C-alpha cells in the first residue's frame with residue numbers, strides 16, 4: 242500500500258514537471274513571437290523614411306514594381322483605372338509645363354521704395370482693361386499691389402507678367418461678397434463697363450455697383466484707406482447740357498436698358514459721399530469718359546473695338562443711327578495718369594476724366610478706316626440703339642485746375658497703338674466668332 246502510494250506520487254511529480262516545462266515553453270514561444278511582431282512594426286517607419294529618401298527615379302521603379310504586383314493580382318478594371326490615372330497625370334504634367342513656361346522669368350523694371358513711401362494698394366477689377374494698366378504703373382512705381390477680380394470681363398493674361406513678383410498679389414474674388422485685406426489705398430474699378438457686358442446680367446451689374454461698392458467703402462472705413470470710385474460719364478445719361486461739367490445732374494432714364502449701369506454708378510457716387518459724411522472715409526470720384534487702348538476686350542461691343550475689328554477684317558463698319566452722335570475718346574495711359582493725380586490730390590468732389598476732342602461716330606468710322614492700311618471696309622448705317630446718348634464731351638476745367646491734368650496722347654497715336662494690339666489679337670486667334678461682337682449694338 243505504501244509502495245503503491247510512493248509510485249503514484251512519483252508519477253504525478255514527473256507529469257507535474259513535464260506540465261510545468263510545457264507551460265514554460267508555451268510562454269516563452271509566445272513572448273518570442275510578440276518581440277518579432279513589435280520589431281516588425283517598429284521597422285515600418287524606418288522603411289518609410291528610407292523610401293522617402295530614395296531618389297525620384299528609384300522611387301518610381303519601386304512604385305512600378307508594386308503597381309505591377311497589384312495589377313498582377315487584380316482585375317482588368319484596376320488595370321484600366323490605373324491606365325486612365327496615368328494618362329491624366331501626363332495631361333496635368335503637360336499643363337503645368339505650359340503654365341510654367343508662361344510665367345515670365347524677368348519682370349518689368351520696378352522702382353525700389355522705402356517702407357515709408359511704399360503703399361499697399363488694392364485695385365478691384367485690376368485684371369480688366371483700365372485696371373491692368375493702372376496696376377502696371379503702380380507696380381513700376383514700387384508699391385505693393387493687390388488685384389481683386391472675378392474675371393467676368395477681365396483676364397489673367399492682362400496681369401500675368403506680374404505673377405510671382407513679391408510686390409504683387411492676385412485674389413480671385415467677387416466684390417459682392419465682403420473682403421478682408423489690409424490696404425492704404427483702394428482703386429475701386431470692378432464693374433463691367435461695356436453695354437453688352439453690363440446688359441448681359443443687369444441685376445448683377447447693380448449688385449456689383451451697390452453691394453460691391455458698400456463692401457469696398459466698408460473695407461476703406463475699417464482699415465482707414467483712401468478710396469477712389471471709378472464712376473462714369475453715363476451718370477449724365479443722354480445729356481441736355483453740352484459739354485458736361487461736374488455740376489450737371491444728368492438726364493438718365495431710370496428704367497431703360499442702360500439703367501442698371503447708369504443708376505448703379507449714380508448710387509455708387511451717393512454711397513461714396515454718404516460714407517465720407519457719416520464715416521469720415523476719404524473718397525475720390527472719377528467720372529470716366531470713353532477710354533480706349535490695348536487690352537480692350539475684342540468683343541466688348543464698344544465703338545473703338547467694334548470699328549477696328551471690322552476694319553482689320555475688311556468687314557462692313559456699322560454705324561448705328563444717323564452717325565451724327567458724338568463721342569470723345571481718351572487714351573488709356575492718359576486716363577491712368579488722371580486717376581493717379583486724383584488719388585494724390587486733396588480734391589474730394591467728382592472729377593471728369595476724358596479727352597475733350599469730339600468727333601461724330603461717322604467721322605470716327607472714317608478715321609479708323611483710313612488708319613488701317615489696305616482697309617476695304619464699307620461704312621454702313623444701321624437702326625439706332627435705344628437710349629444712345631447723342632452728345633458726349635467732358636468739360637475738364639476741374640481736372641485742369643485741381644489735378645493739373647489733361648490728355649497728352651493724340652487720337653492718331655492712340656489709335657495706332659490700339660490697332661497694332663488688335664492686329665496681334667486677331668493673329669493669335671485662329672477661330673474668331675464674328676457674331677460675338679457684331680451683334681453687340683452700342684456706341685459706347
Ligand SMILES: NC(=O)c1ccc[n+]([C@@H]2O[C@H](COP(=O)([O-])OP(=O)(O)OC[C@H]3O[C@@H](n4cnc5c(N)ncnc54)[C@H](O)[C@@H]3O)[C@@H](O)[C@H]2O)c1
Pocket residue numbers: 365366367368369370371372389390391392393394395396414415416417429430431432433434435449453471472473474528529530531532533538
Ligand atoms: N473704359 C471706359 O471707357 C470706361 C468709361 C467709364 C467708366 N469706366 C469704369 O472704369 C472701370 C473699369 O472699366 P474697364 O473698361 O476696365 O472695364 P473692364 O470690363 O475691362 O474691367 C472691369 C473689371 O472688373 C471685374 N469685375 C466685374 N464685376 C466684378 C465683381 N463683381 N467682382 C470682382 N471683379 C469684377 C471684371 O472681371 C474686369 O476685370 C469700371 O468701373 C467702369 O465702369 C470705364
